[in-house]
Amino acid sequence: MKYSKMGTTIVLTVLMGLPGAGKSTLCETLASAASENPDLVDFIFIHVCFDTLIPLSLQEKFVEAKKAGVEDTAESWKQARQEVYLNVDELVSCLKTENYDSDVFKFFNVHRNCIGKDSRFVILLDDNFYYRSMRYEYYQLARKHTVGFMQMYIDINYNVAIKQNSNRTQRVPETVIQSMAEKFQPPKPTENRWEDPTFLTQSSDGTDLKGLWDMILLSMSSPVLPVENNEFEKEEARLICSRNVAHQADLYLRSLVGKTIKEDQKTGSKNNKDFAAQVNAARQSVMVSVRKGSLLFPPNIAENIDDTNRESFEKFLREEFKRNL
Structure with missing residues (x-):
């Protein structure tokens, strides 16, 4: 499978799903499969794991503070996510201008010697993204930089999420998963044009990798264009x-x-x-x-x-x- 060198060299890929859905596992599987495919050797995956950048221990503090009625909890949570967003913004800008000496690469643990002349970048935004507004701001970022955008949705129900979460080293409290499941806004590409393309799977293990790769390549060949009007x-x-x-x-x-x-x-x-x-x-x-x-x-x-x-x-x-x- 060959990729087009037209369009863009960057795709912002939003992964969404309940805690325990297997989003990080899917990121690892995708990168591993690409390394074994000679047609995809130039692809570099940048895993933006929100649970690493905003540790679960800190997230739990936000939850507890909210329960206690601390007024600035929402603002603190927004600021933590905003820091990640601003760094992703700078990362995309540096990749486009080939400024690989920026400190932003250290923030995302990307090594300069991994980047080649013909590198293509898939930025995997690994978070729950249960509100549509959380995903939309990254679509706007793709529009700002004229790069590719797509979504990957691991659609599992609450009971499966609870079971899989229990096998994690760092477990998310069940009350958090329950609350998130109640608020979750699944993608609706037929109603919201910006949510197309979206790749849907019910498992991180049985994912159709070929179909997923086709969507990544499509997004790379069709970047989000600025709005003229x-x-x-x-x-x-x-x-x-x-x-x-x-x-x-x-x-x-x-x-x-x-x-x-x-x-x-x-x-x-x-x-x-x-x-x-x-x-x-x-x-x-x-x-x-x-x-x-x-x-x-x-x-x-x-x-x-x-x-x-x-x-x-x-x-x-x-x-x-x-x-x-």
């Missing part, structure tokens, strides 16, 4: 939001309706029946804008709602709701 990107963000955020917006607005009506009943300042109709009309008006994509959310909440931006999301909706009352 910024209005198109804004419209795409609106549509993504209308699909992925509408349900959560509806749930929150319904709770806001109930709270608003109860507060009014305590004061008795308005006609209950008329005010209830007015409040519900305000909710419906906001939801119509959300579903049509005409309500432009701020960038940090336009793609997905998670623990890091829920407060901003609810504040934005409250303000829109008040404007429609």
